[in-house]
Amino acid sequence: MIKANAFLSRISPYKPGRPIEEVARELKLRGEIIKLASNENPLGPSPLALRAIRRFLKDMSLYPDDNCYYLKKKMAGLLGVTPENLLFANGSVEILPMATHAYLGPGDSAVTGAGAFLWFKIAVCHTPAELIEVPRKDFRFDLRAMAAAIRKNTRLVYIDNPNNPTGTIVTRDEVEEFFRHVPEDVLVIFDEAYIEYIDDPAFPDWSDLFRRRKNILILRTFSKIYGMAGLRLGFGVADPEIIDSLAKLRISFNVNRFSQVAGTAALDxxxxxxxxxAVNDAGKAYLAEAYRRLGLFALPTHANFFFVDFGRDSRPVFEALQGKGIITRTIKEYGFPNALRISIGTEEQNRRLIRALGSRL
Ligand SMILES: Cc1ncc(COP(=O)(O)O)c(C=O)c1O
Known part of the structure; x- marks a missing residue:
């Protein structure tokens, strides 16, 4: 027998939201299936991104620009940083194992909140380091407790803000206070996959933090509001020294040609x-009220999905909705067996979801 490395036994593979094709095949469903399982943009990508891809399709035979020159230049200009502050990746999630491999070794630890986006936990399991998961307070990350959990051997802290799967945020004041207790040799990762949906003025201003501190890595993605999840494009913003360390772990040509041209065009x-x-805001208002009317507990959300608690095992609800052609996401592995994470869709999709929830499931 060929023996795999022992550390693999620590890893529970990430289970993404189920693809439409798979559910259709399995349940032999006809009619339109809607996917509210992976927090994608129900409007799809920008027409400019589509046009850019069509234009460059013929170049499929050529390797892409390994440095993402135009994309970096444009993003740097928009964010007010330099291209050396940026690392592009095959989805922002690709940067998490780069960070754990770059900074965690034997005897080290990483801190996050219980029920943080699972990919960080998986990426820590790629290394011999210990993961410290700090309990939440009222569904939110408890930054005070997380600061207190940092040990001498802690090298990384991970905070997804807003958090997936609760849609809660940590505020600017909480982050300021948190940094008073974070040593400068601990890298704090803020995963801001849903930043474009934020309205709350209490949300931390990353650029202000970034100007004052070197131990920050911000992650962003084109998978959510930019509607490009299928292409895979995300990036990190950090001090050039951090970017250089991460980039040593990057596999050549990790950002394909079409992601680069579509991403650059989408920014226009x-x-x-x-x-x-606007579609998300309207859906958020409609669904918050509809969940309330149905007597369901839904956390106020800062993102493009709701955390909905059914007060009982949510698996049968998930299956009943799936049988009606609506794919949602169970979140038992995040510690919430009674809840589902349900993306905000178009007006029509949201109405169909509420009709289904209102019928006997
Ligand atoms: C907090 C968070 N970070 C990252 C991602 C994945 O982003 P990407 O598609 O860029 O890998 C997700 C996707 O659901 C997410 O919720």
Whole structure:
């Protein structure tokens, strides 16, 4: 027998939201299936991104620009940083194992909140380091307790803000107070996958933090409001020294040619982002009220999904919805066996979801 490395036994593979094709095949469903399982943009990508890909399709035979020159230049200009502050990846999630491999070794530890986006936990399991998961307070990350959990051997802290799967945030004041207790040799990762959906003025201003501190890595993605989850494109923003360390673990050509041209074009389409935000805001208001009317507990959300608690094992609800062609996401592995994470869709999709929840499931 060929023996795999022992550390693999620590890893429970990430289970993404189920693809439409798979559910259709398995349940032999006809009619439209809607996917509210992976927090994608129900409007799809910007037409400018589509046009850019069509234009460059013929270049499929050529390797992409390994340095993402144009994409980096444009993003750097938009964020007010230099291209050396940026690392692009095959989805932002690709940067998490780069960070754990770069900074965690034997005898080290990493701190996060219980029920943080699971990929960080998996990436820590790629290394011999210990993961310290700090209990939440009222569904939110408890930054005070997380600061107190930092030990001498802690090298990384991970905070997804807003958090997936609760949609809660940590505030600027909490983050300021937190940093008073974080040593400068601990890298704090803020995963801001849902930043474009934020309205709350208490949300931390990353650029202000970034100007004052070197031990910060911000993660962003084109998978959410930019509607490009299928292409895979995300990036990190950090001090050039951190970016250089992470980039040593990057596999050549990790960002394909189409992601680069579509991402660059999408950045020109502010109207598409505004539209995505408006559809999400309207859906958020409608669903918050509809969940309330149905007597379901839904956490107020800062993102494009709701955490909905059914007060009982949510698996049968998930299956009943799936039988009606609506794919949602169980979140038992995050410690919430009674809840589902349900993305905000188009007006029509949201109405169909509420009709289904209102019928006997
Ligand atoms: C907090 C968080 N970070 C990262 C991701 C994945 O982003 P990407 O598609 O860029 O890998 C997700 C996706 O659901 C997420 O919820």
């Amino acid at each position: 389409d502010a109207a598409h982002v505004r539209k995505g935000k």
